[in-house]
Amino acid sequence: xxxxxxxxxxxxxxxxxxxxxxxxxxxxxxxxxxxxxxxxxxxxxxxxxxxxxxxxxxxxxxxxxxxxxxxxxxxxxxxxxxxxxxxxxxxxxxxxxxxxxxxxxxxxxxxxxxxxxxxxxxxxxxxxxxxxxxxxxxxxxxxxxxxxxxxxxxxxxxxxxxxxxxxxxxxxxxxxxxxxxxxxxxxxxxxxx
Amino acid sequence: xxxxxxxxxxxxxxxxxxxxxxxxxxxxxxxxxxxxxxxxxxxxxxxxxxxxxxxxxxxxxxxxxxxxxxxxxxxxxxxxxxxxxxxxxxxxxxxxxxxxxxxxxxxx
Numbered sequence: 001x002x003x004x005x006x007x008x009x010x011x012x013x014x015x016x017x018x019x020x021x022x023x024x025x026x027x028x029x030x031x032x033x034x035x036x037x038x039x040x041x042x043x044x045x046x047x048x049x050x051x052x053x054x055x056x057x058x059x060x061x062x063x064x065x066x067x068x069x070x071x072x073x074x075x076x077x078x079x080x081x082x083x084x085x086x087x088x089x090x091x092x093x094x095x096x097x098x099x100x101x102x103x104x105x106x107x108x109x110x111x112x113x114x115x116x117x118x119x120x121x122x123x124x125x126x127x128x129x130x131x132x133x134x135x136x137x138x139x140x141x142x143x144x145x146x147x148x149x150x151x152x153x154x155x156x157x158x159x160x161x162x163x164x165x166x167x168x169x170x171x172x173x174x175x176x177x178x179x180x181x182x183x184x185x186x187x188x189x190x191x192x193x
Numbered sequence: 194x195x196x197x198x199x200x201x202x203x204x205x206x207x208x209x210x211x212x213x214x215x216x217x218x219x220x221x222x223x224x225x226x227x228x229x230x231x232x233x234x235x236x237x238x239x240x241x242x243x244x245x246x247x248x249x250x251x252x253x254x255x256x257x258x259x260x261x262x263x264x265x266x267x268x269x270x271x272x273x274x275x276x277x278x279x280x281x282x283x284x285x286x287x288x289x290x291x292x293x294x295x296x297x298x299x300x301x
Contacts, residue, residue: 025223027230027237048220050289053238057213060239080271084239087246089270 029077030166062186
């Protein structure tokens with residue numbers, strides 16, 4: 001990509017963004033910050049001509065994964081985000097959760113609230129799909145659950161945690177000997193500055 | 194669908210499934226997404242990737258030094274119609290997303 005930019009804009013400069021706010025681009029109902037992972041290509045005029053997000057599909061899955069493991073109760077916007085992140089049509093997700101598409105629509109609109117059992121099913125499904133390849137999408141929830149027994153035992157969904165807005169902070173974890181752009185992993189950033 | 198468009202669609206779908214880390218985004222892409230969200234039409238990175246993986250190339254324009262410009266039409270998993278404008282270099286397997294728009298809207 002850099003050689004292409006060089007043709008159009010002269011010698012490009014690149015920079016790693018200290019903190020990239022990905023909330024808007026992910027359409028997430030909570031804050032998502034990416035630390036030292038996103039690269040920007042700067043043109044001669046000083047404007048950003050290109051944004052390089054390593055493994056965007058992996059990022060979407062990682063955010064969904066960490067949201068599913070966060071105890072704050074899932075609301076309709078969270079449900080919409082998770083469905084989008086899992087690439088699931090409403091009918092497919094409704095079937096996996098054992099609810100009607102109409103009920104799922106009411107849940108997403110906020111007209112209805114997720115029952116604890118449905119919420120746990122959704123969290124289980126999200127973690128399972130976020131950890132597996134897209135080929136696993138046809139697996140049933142029961143099949144996923146066999147491998148995820150106990151993972152949510154310590155998570156007690158609650159509406160608010162100290163009234164703080166939900167924030168998910170991630171960074172690109174380098175795997176030794178691998179290209180960080182293509183073979184790294186999105187991991188949670190424990191210390192948020 | 195013309196033969197070349199079928200090939201381009203197949204290429205893009207395979208690309209989006211296999212070489213996802215090589216998809217980059219032009220500087221203004223996020224402001225376009227924000228604009229769409231302001232209109233109450235929610236679209237995010239997952240939707241863009243979904244349309245690239247499942248949509249179809251509807252128009253293409255070859256530019257020798259800059260690869261080709263393809264427009265991809267598709268639906269998000271929330272059944273919203275999207276058009277995504279991309280710049281593609283088939284020889285080096287790179288795709289840059291230039292613009293995301295609601296179907297039927299003219300590009301800025």
